[in-house]
Amino acid sequence: MTLSLGLVGFGKIARDQHLPAIVATDGMTLSAVASRNASAPGIAHYQDLDAMLAAEPTLDAIILCQPPQVRFDAARTAILAGKHVFLEKPPGATLSEVEALVALAADKRVTLYASWHSRHASCVAQAKAWVAERSVRRVEIVWKEDVRHWHPGQAWIWEPGGFGVFDPGINALSILTEILPDPVRLIDAMLETPVNRQAPIAARLAMATSGGAPISAEFDWRQTGPQSWDISVETDDGTLCLGHGGNSLSIDGKALPPSPEGEYRSLYAHFGALVTAGQSDVDMAPLRLVADAFLRGRNCPTDTFED
Ligand code: NAP
Numbered sequence: 001m002t003l004s005l006g007l008v009g010f011g012k013i014a015r016d017q018h019l020p021a022i023v024a025t026d027g028m029t030l031s032a033v034a035s036r037n038a039s040a041p042g043i044a045h046y047q048d049l050d051a052m053l054a055a056e057p058t059l060d061a062i063i064l065c066q067p068p069q070v071r072f073d074a075a076r077t078a079i080l081a082g083k084h085v086f087l088e089k090p091p092g093a094t095l096s097e098v099e100a101l102v103a104l105a106a107d108k109r110v111t112l113y114a115s116w117h118s119r120h121a122s123c124v125a126q127a128k129a130w131v132a133e134r135s136v137r138r139v140e141i142v143w144k145e146d147v148r149h150w151h152p153g154q155a156w157i158w159e160p161g162g163f164g165v166f167d168p169g170i171n172a173l174s175i176l177t178e179i180l181p182d183p184v185r186l187i188d189a190m191l192e193t194p195v196n197r198q199a200p201i202a203a204r205l206a207m208a209t210s211g212g213a214p215i216s217a218e219f220d221w222r223q224t225g226p227q228s229w230d231i232s233v234e235t236d237d238g239t240l241c242l243g244h245g246g247n248s249l250s251i252d253g254k255a256l257p258p259s260p261e262g263e264y265r266s267l268y269a270h271f272g273a274l275v276t277a278g279q280s281d282v283d284m285a286p287l288r289l290v291a292d293a294f295l296r297g298r299n300c301p302t303d304t305f306e307d
Contacts, residue, residue, distance in 0.1 A: 001027070002027055002028065002029055003027060003028045003029070003060045003061055003084075003272065003275060004029055004031045004056075004058055004059050004060045004061075005022060005028055005029065005030050005031060005059065005060070005061050005062070005063055006030075006031060006032040006033070006034065006049075006052050006053075006056060006059040006061070006062050006063070006083075007019075007022075007030060007032070007033050007034070007062075007063040007065060008033075008034045008035070008048075008049050008052070008062060008063070008064050008065065008066060008074055009034075009035065009064065009065040009066030009067075010033050010034075010035035010037075010038040010039070010040065010065070011038075011065060011066075013065055013088060014033075014063075014065040015038075015040075017117075017263070017264040018063060018065060018264060019040060020264070021262070021264035021265045021267065021268050022063075022268060024265055025265060025268040025269065025272070027272055028268060028272060030043055031043070031044060031056060031058075031059060032044040032045070032046060032052050032055075032056050032059065033045055033046070033052075034046045034047065034048050034049050034051065034052040035047075036048070044056065049062070049074050049077055049078065050077065053077070053078070053081050053083075059083060060083065060084060060275070061083055061084035061085065061086060061111070061271075061275065062074070062075075062078035062083045062084070062085050062086070063086045063088075064078070064085065064086065064087050064088060065088045066088075067154075067156040067157070067161075067162060068090050068091075068092055068093040068161055068162070068163065069093050069156060069159065069160075069161040069162065071087060071088075071091070071092055071093070072092055072093070072097040072100075072101065075087060075092075075101050075112075076100075076101065076104060079101065079104050079105050079108050079110055079112070080104070080108065082108060082110060083110060084110045084111040084112075084113075084271075084275050085101075085105065085110065085111070085112050085113070086113045086115060086267075086271050087101075087112070087113065087114050087115060088115060089114070089115055089116050089117060089118075089170065089171070089174065089286075090163065090167075090170050090286070090287050090290070091114035091282065091284070091287060092287070093160075093161030094161075094291075095284060095287060095288060095291055098114065098282065098284055098287065099284075101282075102280065102282050105280055106280070109278070111271075111274045111275045111278070111279065111280050112280040112281075112282055113270070113271050113274055113280065113281050113282070114281065114282040114283065114284070115267050115270075115271070116171075116174035116178070116283070116286060117171070117263045117264060117267055118171035118172070118174050118175050118245055118246050118263070119174050119175060119178045119246075120261075120263040120264075120266035120267050120270070121175070121244075121245055121246025121247045121263055122246070122247050122258035122259045122260070122261070122262075122263075123242055123246055123247060123248060123249035123256070123258050123259070124175055124178060124179065124242070124246045125259065126249055126256060126258075126259070127175075127179045127233075127240055127242050127246070127249055128178060128179040130240055130251065131179050131180065131181070131233055131235065131240065132181055134235035134236055134237045134238070135211075135235055135236040135237075136180060136182075136209055136211070136213045136233060136234075136235055137213055137234045137235060137236060138213055138214055138215075138233075138234040139176065139180070139209075139213065139214075139215040139216070139231065139232070139233050139234070140215075140216050140217075140231070140232050141172045141176065141215070141216065141217035141218065141230070141231050142217075142218050142228045142230045143168060143169050143171070143172045143217070143218065143219045143220075143228065143229055143230075144218065144219070144220040144221075144222075144223035144227065144228045145168060145220075145221060145223050145227045145228075145229070146221070146222075146223055146224050146227065147165075147201070147221035147222070147305075148307065150168070151167070152307060153307055157199065158197045158198060158199050158305075159198050159199065160198050160199070162198075162199050163199060163290065164193070164197070164198075164199025164200040164201060164221075165199075165200050165201055165202055165203055165219045165220065165221045166199075166200070166203065166219065166290045166293070168219070168221075168229075169203060169217070169219035169290070170286050170287065170289075170290055171229075171245060172217060172219070172229070172231060173217070173285075173286040173289045173290065174285075174286040175231060175242065175245075175246050176215070176217075176231065176286075177283070177285040177286055177289070179231075179233070179242075180209060180233075182209040182210040182211055183209075183210050183285075184207050184208070184209060184215060184285070184289065185207060185208055185210070185292075186205060186206075186207050186289050186292035186293060186296060187206045187207060187208055187296075188205075188206040188296060188297070189203060189204065189205045189206070189292075189293035189294075189296055189297030189298070190203065190204045190297060190298050190300060191203045191293065191294070191297045191298070191299050191300065192300050192301075192302040193299055193300070193301060193302065194301075194302055194303060194304050194305035195301045195302070195303070195304055196304040196305065196306075197304075197305055200299075201220075201221045201222060201302065201305055202218075202219060202220040202221060202222065202302070203217075203218075203219045203293060203297070204216070204217070204218055204219075205217040205219075205289070205293055207289070229243070229244060229245035229246075230242065230243050231246075238251055238252045239251070239252060
């Protein structure tokens, strides 16, 4: 059976990753796009989700690629229409709205998939398997990138519910909570927020495993030189370094080969399997750590930021 997909929000991630991944995935076809400003060549275009659902009753699933602030209403509408739903990360702007979607999807017996693309980066599964057989002593995360390069003109990302530097930082937290066998708790946080913005440009997090191993995370959007998306895990039997957002791996300095499957192709393969099995997959651990950082963190106003 081929799954007929409708995609909402035709921005950077939809064009760069979703479109090619869907084309490359057997058993899925992109039938329609809903976007206020853009269209995909050769694919039916609608102004919004309601128009798409009205005109395309045979759609099986809806892929939501808008910013998190507007994701809940669209997901609710799609689920109530009986469609399976694929959420880009982060799955919502609040924990409570994602929990509401989980309950609604269960009630309507449709698949809800809260995707975490970084968990499907090419070395994360290997890292998880290696860590599972060892005792973790310390974890360090350094996630530093240039916001002007990666998020030019994205006004939503600086608004409440846009996450600021946690938009990329949550990717690191999604890998962390995937590869560590124990739950992670947040102890303390420091958020730096430009005085003319609503969301942080940098954050430092202190966390720990349930066994007490310390975890530090540094997120910074002011990095203009080499970019860093690195996680190192020190164990009782060697140190693992995941680099390039989970796409390179070394153990005690020795590089290991990555798996060949791309992140977004792997996400769509997983989504197809969930639909076939009649299951949902919604892990809120990364979002919960971000929520805890906002709950527990000290906010330090910093220099104004202009794009
Ligand atoms: P983007 O380029 O700004 O695109 C978002 C799209 O959402 C816009 O093109 C717009 O589509 C639609 N939209 C609907 N309501 C909107 C609103 N109120 N404000 C702004 N846009 C609205 O953002 P993106 O980078 O694709 O990111 C979208 C989601 O994907 C975010 O949750 C982000 O965390 C996630 N993501 C991004 C990346 C990345 O590298 N950029 C990577 C992985 C995940 P229309 O104009 O078509 O209506």
